[in-house]
Amino acid sequence: MTRVFSGIQPSGELHLGNYLGAVRNWVAMQHETDAVFCVVDLHALTLPKPPGEVGRESLRLSQLLMATGLDPEVCILFVQSHVREHTECAWLMQCNVSFGELSRMVQFKDKSDQHEFVSGSLFTYPALQAADILLYDTNEVPVGEDQRQHIEITRDIAERFNGRFGETFVLPQAVIPPAGARVMDLQNPSNKMSKSLDSEKGTVNVLDDPKRIAKEIRSAVTDNDGAVRFDFAEKPGVSNLLSILAAATGGDPAALADDYDQYGQLKVDAADAVVALLEPIQARFAELEADPAETARLLKIGADKAREIASNTMTRAKENIGLLAD
Numbered sequence: 001m002t003r004v005f006s007g008i009q010p011s012g013e014l015h016l017g018n019y020l021g022a023v024r025n026w027v028a029m030q031h032e033t034d035a036v037f038c039v040v041d042l043h044a045l046t047l048p049k050p051p052g053e054v055g056r057e058s059l060r061l062s063q064l065l066m067a068t069g070l071d072p073e074v075c076i077l078f079v080q081s082h083v084r085e086h087t088e089c090a091w092l093m094q095c096n097v098s099f100g101e102l103s104r105m106v107q108f109k110d111k112s113d114q115h116e117f118v119s120g121s122l123f124t125y126p127a128l129q130a131a132d133i134l135l136y137d138t139n140e141v142p143v144g145e146d147q148r149q150h151i152e153i154t155r156d157i158a159e160r161f162n163g164r165f166g167e168t169f170v171l172p173q174a175v176i177p178p179a180g181a182r183v184m185d186l187q188n189p190s191n192k193m194s195k196s197l198d199s200e201k202g203t204v205n206v207l208d209d210p211k212r213i214a215k216e217i218r219s220a221v222t223d224n225d226g227a228v229r230f231d232f233a234e235k236p237g238v239s240n241l242l243s244i245l246a247a248a249t250g251g252d253p254a255a256l257a258d259d260y261d262q263y264g265q266l267k268v269d270a271a272d273a274v275v276a277l278l279e280p281i282q283a284r285f286a287e288l289e290a291d292p293a294e295t296a297r298l299l300k301i302g303a304d305k306a307r308e309i310a311s312n313t314m315t316r317a318k319e320n321i322g323l324l325a326d
């Protein structure tokens with residue numbers, strides 16, 4: 001069966017981009033594949049965090065992922081730091097990626113510009129991500145468009161490692177949804193919707209109050225020419241709304257454009273569709289939030305299953321390198 005792996009950072013709220021670009025796909029894929037999903041808390045540490053925050057956010061995000069429909073009895077759902085093989089394998093990845101390759105990562109350039117303290121781990125971040133993916137013999141990685149480069153470097157590292165030490169890792173490929181792969185900020189539609197950019201009004205969080213969600217979508221920035229057309233280069237705001245509506249309702253953004261002759265109705269429909277999509281998730285989250293001990297129990301089961309797969313891969317990798325057996 002196809003092995004699927006993906007991860008998400010517990011930093012800030014889960015927003016509409018995370019949900020439409022990735023998580024919704026995970027929920028669909030868990031039933032048809034052998035799926036492993038990870039709350040990547042160690043990746044969140046690449047930017048400075050106050051004590052306790054990452055742990056709290058990992059619990060909350062795990063509950064929210066379950067609320068979206070990820071079923072820990074169907075897929076493996078776990079927290080990255082609970083499976084030590086991730087950091088161990090990341091070292092092997094760092095030894096098989098070049099400084100030049102890491103220097104070309106767009107995410108590093110973006111994030112290092114935004115922060116004063118630039119940690120070494122922010123630079124080697126893709127090596128840990130490659131470890132996450134390769135430890136599980138992953139065939140497919142469902143992600144949003146912004147992660148494409150990280151999946152490519154993962155393939156490059158796997159190929160180099162296999163070339164040096166013999167067949168060890170499976171080469172993964174990115175799976176990117178046709179609509180929602182790049183949800184843009186509602187106020188600055190040339191930037192992607194993001195938890196690290198301080199654009200509160202431009203970001204819709206999955207747990208935001210429905211009234212606020214509707215208001216934000218209805219006040220999204222468009223343009224002055226009035227024509228509804230799907231054209232991200234010329235009309236980023238309108239195209240973002242069409243893309244969100246299409247992702248929320250299962251339609252095609254370019255075809256949907258023909259149904260509208262003014263922005264007002266498009267905004268109302270996009271707002272209604274997003275609220276209808278998120279309301280059941282919010283209700284389920286409220287139930288799960290009340291029982292953190294049950295979440296912890298489910299995450300432990302996930303970590304135990306993940307460790308079993310990851311430790312086999314680590315043994316194989318170390319044997320192939322020819323490290324002295326312990």
Ligand code: TYM
Nearest residue numbers: 006007008009017018021022129143144181182183192193
């Ligand atoms: P993260 O936590 O930033 O985002 C989680 C997922 O959400 C997608 N996404 C978006 N999709 C559409 N539009 C947007 N505006 C948007 N913003 C985020 C991301 O593409 C991602 O799929 N490095 C990863 C986490 C990671 C990972 C992994 C992913 C660590 N190890 C292994 C896959 C496999 C990240 O920071 O995602």
